[in-house]
Amino acid sequence: NAGVMQNPRHLVRRRGQEARLRCSPMKGHSHVYWYRQLPEEGLKFMVYLQKENIIDESGMPKERFSAEFPKEGPSILRIQQVVRGDSAAYFCASSPAMRAQETQYFGPGTRLLVL
Amino acid sequence: DQQVKQNSPSLSVQEGRISILNCDYTNSMFDYFLWYKKYPAEGPTFLISISSIKDKNEDGRFTVFLNKSAKHLSLHIVPSQPGDSAVYFCAGGSSSNTGKLIFGQGTTLQVKP
Numbered sequence: 572n573a574g575v576m577q578n579p580r581h582l583v584r585r586r587g588q589e590a591r592l593r594c595s596p597m598k599g600h601s602h603v604y605w606y607r608q609l610p611e612e613g614l615k616f617m618v619y620l621q622k623e624n625i626i627d628e629s630g631m632p633k634e635r636f637s638a639e640f641p642k643e644g645p646s647i648l649r650i651q652q653v654v655r656g657d658s659a660a661y662f663c664a665s666s667p668a669m670r671a672q673e674t675q676y677f678g679p680g681t682r683l684l685v686l
Numbered sequence: 687d688q689q690v691k692q693n694s695p696s697l698s699v700q701e702g703r704i705s706i707l708n709c710d711y712t713n714s715m716f717d718y719f720l721w722y723k724k725y726p727a728e729g730p731t732f733l734i735s736i737s738s739i740k741d742k743n744e745d746g747r748f749t750v751f752l753n754k755s756a757k758h759l760s761l762h763i764v765p766s767q768p769g770d771s772a773v774y775f776c777a778g779g780s781s782s783n784t785g786k787l788i789f790g791q792g793t794t795l796q797v798k799p
Contacts, residue, residue, distance in 0.1 A: 575729070577729075602785070604785070604786065604787075606787075606789075611791075612791060613690075613692075613775055613789035613790050613791045613792055614730070614775065614777075614787075614789040615789070616786040616787065616788065619784050619785060619786055626784055627783075627784035627786060629786075630786070662729050662730070666785065673785060674720065674732055674735060675720075675732075675785075675787060676732060677722070677729035677730045677731070677732075678729050679727075679728055679729045680727075680728070680729050682727075
């Protein structure tokens with residue numbers, strides 16, 4: 572049973588470019604969470620999505636960041652016009668359902684470096 | 687506002703001894719907690735969880751204790767093994783919320799052979 576898949580594992584962008592991060596949840600999971608980890612910090616919640624719906628985007632920066640989870644295909648976290656401060660590890664997690672106290676399972680992460 | 691705090695950035699223990707990792711929280715709405723282990727360049731791996739209706743949960747070498755009145759939880763690893771060397775994160779969640787987890791800063795555990 573494949574775990575949460577993320578690609579690319581490493582992404583290098585120049586300032587002003589766009590970054591697209593992909594996440595395929597575990598089989599049977601329909602809930603996706605995105606977290607960001609800045610150097611020397613813990614993981615910070617960004618957004619929670621179900622298929623075709625954004626449920627909670629309270630952790631998303633107001634500008635340049637967007638996320639989607641289409642009916643078919645992976646969840647995408649898009650960062651437009653990247654800046655150096657966007658350099659971080661971005662982790663996706665999935666869970667099977669929105670039940671109370673459901674465990675989230677994480678992917679290996681995408682390490683974004685903005686030059 | 688740091689709702690979950692892991693005040694010890696690092697911990698070093700000898701193989702075979704007990705490792706105790708601590709975590710404090712401020713949000714009274716948290717009703718479950720999870721511990722994750724993370725190796726460099728990998729994603730967090732789920733270890734163990736505890737509901738706020740319990741004060742202890744055990745799984746093999748790992749035991750989590752929860753003291754609600756003190757808003758404190760701890761992870762005990764007995765006996766510690768060199769393969770346990772990693773960064774450990776505690777996280778809190780609320781069933782009345784959307785399921786998002788609030789993480790501490792992490793504690794780096796080193797188990798010496």
